[in-house]
Amino acid sequence: MPVAPNLVERAHDIADTVLFPSALAVDRTGHVPDSHWETLADAGLYGIAAPADAGGPGLDLPHIIEILEALAGGCLATAFTWVQHHGMLAALAASDNHALRDEVVPGAISGQIRGGVAYAGAVPVPPRMRAQQVCGGWRLSGHAPFVSGWGIIDVIQISAGDVETGDIVAGLVNAEVQPGITTVIAQPLFVADASQTVALEVDGLFIPDDRVVSRVSRADFMANQNFGSRLNATLPLGLVGRCARLLEDSGEPAAAGALRGAADAVRARLDAGLCDASTLLRARADGCELATRAAAALVAARGGSSLLRSDSAQLLARSALFTLVAASRPELKRSLVDQISNSGR
Structure with missing residues (x-):
């Protein structure tokens, strides 16, 4: 199997069999097991942001996005901590400081350096x-x-x-x-x-x-933040994907399909906004709002059991709220406040 589909398949498998089954325990204990980080490293998922000429897999952006969304839908705490590694790795791989790049990048790709x-x-x-x-x-x-x-x-x-x-x-x-x-x-x-x-x-x-x-x-720095903002936008869409699957399991296939269609539309707008910060931030706001609606739909579908700390619906609902402020910008905050309150319409 080619490298990219193989890594994507591994990410989905780890999200479904390792991260999501232990997400409630991670939330309860406030601790990500070391085995999570080791599993991600063994699967080659610490190096996904590195280009081929730096020793990485040279993935295109859609494959990176799919991997990040999959893991975000597995365990937010794990994914949020891990995703920031890739901002560092991408910057190092592009650095003019060749000695530092050569010293750190191989270990960062393997996950030996986090x-x-x-x-x-x-x-x-x-x-x-x-x-x-x-x-x-x-x-x-x-x-x-x-x-x-x-x-x-x-x-x-x-x-x-x-x-x-x-x-x-x-x-x-x-x-x-x-x-x-x-x-x-x-x-x-x-x-x-x-x-x-x-x-x-x-x-x-x-x-x-x-x-x-x-x-x-500063202008170049802020322009480069668009790439990071696009990666952060995978968090809410990953949660939407997990909510859709659980809604399907709860006998709500129409709701699940509607959420997946809305996520596809947001994803397309995010990609179109890579060269336009305002477009990207508006699409990020839509993704965050969609995550809160997806989690609310799941809570409603689950009923009273979703109020229990042992139910994944309440964790996904709190996780969706997290995406409203994580890695935010003033423009994103303004857009979200306006959208959610309808004051901007």
Whole structure:
């Protein structure tokens, strides 16, 4: 079997036989079993964002999207933590820092090195995370909200705004307490708490030049965020797919078919918006709203049993709410508030 269909098939199988059956336990305990990460690594799913010339499978975007949606429909906490590895991997694979790329990318593809990202501090203007160039590298200071995978991942790609030029500098640091990371604050979440999400306070964190992944203009940085935003949009659509399957199992095939058709339409608009941030964010909003409706339909179909913590419907409903704010942007927030309240219509 060719590589891409093989990886897609593995992802669906892992979602159905490993992730979804244990999702309630992951939610209850707030812990993703190490075996989940090992299973994903053994299946070759840590390297899906790497191009062939970097040693990856060289998947096209539709196959990557299908894999991400499948895993999101298995266990949100696992998928949300794992998906951020691919943002780091894609950036490293494209880095001009060849020595760093050659050092880290092979381990990242195999899953021996697990990565995460801290982009959010660089997005606002002025940035929450600031970088100042010094002899031999950069010093970072500021706040990185909602960094997922603390205690799970090995490295973080952290982005900051250059105080002199406004460029965005991204560097790779070990995911551990170290000089310059002054405070690590646990962020208890009402769902996906097993993602082990924290906020980081940084004061004088030194990133040497040989650990810098990239330095780009703010305009290029924001344009590149479209790719990440497209990947994050797989979370709600993955939940829609799982809700549709469970609705079918509950004797509601028409509802399941309607949700799948709506998801196909959103997916097409997301792909069309890859070069247009506004279009992409509007489609993301529609995907998030669709996930909440799909979960609500499942809760209604299941009836009273869906109120029990032992029922997957309530977990999917909370997971759908998570997608309303995860990796959000002000434009996405505005669109969702308007759509859900009908105030924008």
